Amino acid sequence: MPIPKDVRVIDTMLGIPTRADRADWYSWFKPLLRDAESRQAFEMPAQYMFKGVPKIDECDDYIAWTVEQMDRFNIEKALVGFGEQPHEIEAKERFPDRFFFDAPVDPNGGMDEVRRIKRLHRDYGISAISVFPSGTFPQVPINHKYMFPLYATAAELDIPVLLNVGIPGPRIPMENQRVEHLDEICWFFPDLKIVMRHGAEPWEALAVKLMLKWPNLYYSTSAFAPKHYPKAIIDYANTRGADKIIYAGYFPMGLSLDRIFSELENVPFKDEVWPKFLRDNARRVFKLD
Numbered sequence: 001m002p003i004p005k006d007v008r009v010i011d012t013m014l015g016i017p018t019r020a021d022r023a024d025w026y027s028w029f030k031p032l033l034r035d036a037e038s039r040q041a042f043e044m045p046a047q048y049m050f051k052g053v054p055k056i057d058e059c060d061d062y063i064a065w066t067v068e069q070m071d072r073f074n075i076e077k078a079l080v081g082f083g084e085q086p087h088e089i090e091a092k093e094r095f096p097d098r099f100f101f102d103a104p105v106d107p108n109g110g111m112d113e114v115r116r117i118k119r120l121h122r123d124y125g126i127s128a129i130s131v132f133p134s135g136t137f138p139q140v141p142i143n144h145k146y147m148f149p150l151y152a153t154a155a156e157l158d159i160p161v162l163l164n165v166g167i168p169g170p171r172i173p174m175e176n177q178r179v180e181h182l183d184e185i186c187w188f189f190p191d192l193k194i195v196m197r198h199g200a201e202p203w204e205a206l207a208v209k210l211m212l213k214w215p216n217l218y219y220s221t222s223a224f225a226p227k228h229y230p231k232a233i234i235d236y237a238n239t240r241g242a243d244k245i246i247y248a249g250y251f252p253m254g255l256s257l258d259r260i261f262s263e264l265e266n267v268p269f270k271d272e273v274w275p276k277f278l279r280d281n282a283r284r285v286f287k288l289d
Helices: 026-034 035-041 064-073 087-096 107-124 147-155 181-188 204-213 231-237 256-264 275-285
Strands: 009-011 075-081 099-104 128-131 163-164 196-197 218-221
Touching: 009 196, 009 275, 064 075, 064 087, 075 087, 087 163, 128 147, 147 163, 147 181, 163 231, 181 196, 181 204, 204 218, 204 231
Parallel strands: 009 075, 075 099, 099 128, 128 163, 163 196, 196 218
Antiparallel strands: none
16 A cells, blocks of 8 residues: 555654754764765765755754744644754644653763663653764774663663664764674663664664564654665564554755655555554654653
């Protein structure tokens, strides 16, 4: 069945730009980039993987512009990274029903980061935390001891943790994001909801096996154009995993909404899977009700 038109979508990875260029979007892990092309030529550090990175026009109100793009594609709510920047606070105040937030966190921060998570949850009601293990500096693997305070905090607050898994797009080492690292975390933190981001490739079959094994493990489709969704993930959603696969885009970081939603038309999800994928699973996992 093609994508249903009557389902209000929840996008679990979307960005609100603050300017038309991306000069400062990825500066936080630039020290990890060693090749000249990544450091100097790319607009975004995984640009070699993406065709047609969206162009952002200069405008006076990027928050309203973002909501307009969401409205064009029937996106009811979007999960946006929250670093306590003025435009993020403004977006929360102006459109509290359209945005919910995850806080990107750095395991190298230790207890300072734990205290920051609790403060952001108390003061702003963040719905999740997120970690890019290969993008931390120094790099921290998914199952490293530095990660455990973050997991414990998320479990205590009953919010999910979003983890990049699989080979990273930027040209940085992959070891920290091997999917098998999740097995120990799911076992040690059975009450912690864990959502995989960015594909899990080339270990997507293992990701499915782990989701079958662990009830607290989920998968989101962030940073993948729909025509490249792994077959193992589509098959799992259509069989035993309808409640485990969550829609996430990658706009405007690397994919346009036009491309995402035109390609979704050809994803062979079963009729009953679409509402769960586009809305219901996110609503349940992030407690949006």
